[in-house]
Amino acid sequence: MFHSPRIVRWLVLIVASLGAVSLLEMVHLPAALLLGPMFVAIAFAVAKKGVALNRTLFRASQAVVGAMIxxxxxxxVFKEIAHTWPIFIMTVFSVIAVSTILGALLAKFNILPGTTALWGSSPGGATAMTLMAGNFGADVRLVAFMQYLRVLLVTLLATIVSHFLAPESAAVSVVAQLEQPIVWSAFVLTMAIIAGALLLARFxxxxxxxxLIxxxxxxxxxxxxxxxxxLPLPLLAIAYAIIGWSIGLRFTKDILRYAFHALPAILFSVLLLIGICCVFAWLLVEYAGIDPLSAYLATSPGGADSVAIIASSVSVNQPFVMSMQTxxxxxxxxxxxxxSRLVARWLHQ
Incomplete structure (x- = not known):
């Protein structure tokens, strides 16, 4: 039975993914649980050694990610939004406006297809944006490439900034998270709600x-x-791995060649967005009295999940940071x- 090519591929995929996650965790990358399996799956897909993922498992992983968000x-978080609503509205919608303009320009100059450029530039949760993009005609592979490139850069910069502005803080290791006890009654209820959401999503x-449900x-x-x-870490790790595999296995040599051809423009747009968000953070410090690290993390255009991990390990105004990100x-x-529809109409004028 274990000599079946399909089973061997699955075993190699799982073991290689564990190794990739371990390597990324060594450099303290918050998105390691998703990026490791995704990188390995891309290698499998390019080598034409892909495996078939069960659709139900993929939908269940989406539901687990929704619960995590x-x-x-x-x-x-909602109280903080109500308390700081003028700052909240100006900051949130300024970042969205800038990212939309950058995405539209990438599409206008034919660097990337229209909806792909827009969803790839969207400053929401990277995983959520990638999952939703396919429903609006975007190329999920390129959206994932843009989103996780930005996550990598933003996370690296956020980690460096946090190190200098809050050097006494330390991130919680994966081992420490694994050692945390599980409240089984709460876990059963959580899984029951997730199962109900999955059932409702079918209709x-x-x-x-x-x-979303x-x-x-x-x-x-x-x-x-x-x-x-x-939501125990092993459950989240499995969900992230399945989503990472589902994204990575869709890549081909042609799509990688296309992505790397567009890399300079994509990289420029990502760095420009990060730079503009740093300006927004400076404005919050100067005119709203927010401490620099909280302002930087609040305006950071990375994924809300990766920012949440960094914010939980340093001394910042967490409700403010998470209200902005959420x-x-x-x-x-x-x-x-x-x-997406507005930009598509503008491009076809």
């Missing part, structure tokens, strides 16, 4: 429905029902489809 939205036609249900259960949401994520989820 919802867990980062406690009531404190509701929404982009990335399992993720799970996010809403988990958030209501946590903030309205007062339930503890338990608010921008929700705004992009709501406005992304409309902006």
């Amino acid at each position: 919802a867990r980062a939205m406690p009531l404190d 509701i036609s929404l982009p990335a429905a399992p993720m 799970s996010m809403v249900m988990i958030n209501l259960a946590m903030n309205v029902g007062g339930l503890q949401i338990e 608010g921008r994520f929700i705004a992009v989820l709501c406005l992304g489809p409309a902006l």
Whole structure:
């Protein structure tokens, strides 16, 4: 049985992914659990040694990611949004406007296809943007390339900035997270809600429905029902691995060649967006009295999940940081489809 080529490929894929995650964790990259499996899957796909992923497992992984995002939205986040709503509106929508313009320009100059450029430039959660992009005619592979390139750069810069502005802080290691006890009653309830979201998603036609429905249900259960949401690291690691594999296995030599051909322009747009967001952070420090590290993390155009990991390990105003990141994520989820259609019409004029 273990001599079956399909089983051997799966075993090699899993072992290689574990090795890649370990290497990325050694350099303290918050997105290692997703990027490691994705890089390995790209190598498999290019070598034409791909495997078939079960669609139900992929949808279940989306739902787990939705629960993870919802867990980062406690009531404190929404209270902070209400408390600082003028700053919140100006900052969030300024970042979205800049990223939309950059995406539209990438499409206008034929560097990337229209909707692909827009979704790849969107400053929401990288995983969520990649999952949703395919429902709006974007090339998921190129969107993933743009999103995770930005995650890599933003995370590296955020880690460096955090090191200098909060040198006494230390990130929580994966080993320490694994040693945390699991509250099994809360875990069972969390899994039951995720299962309910998966079932409901079969009857509701929404982009990335399992993720969005799970996010809403988990958030209501946590903030309205007062339930503890338990998502052990091994569960998140499996979900991230499945999503990483699903993205990576879609790559081909041609798409990689295209991506690297467009790399200079993509890299320039990413660095420009990061630079503009740094200007927004400076404005928050100068005119809103926000401390520099909180302002930088709040305006950082990386994924909300990676910023949440960094913010949890340093001395910052976490409700402010997560209100900005979460608010921008929700705004992009709501406005992304409309902006995608608007840019598509502008390009065809």
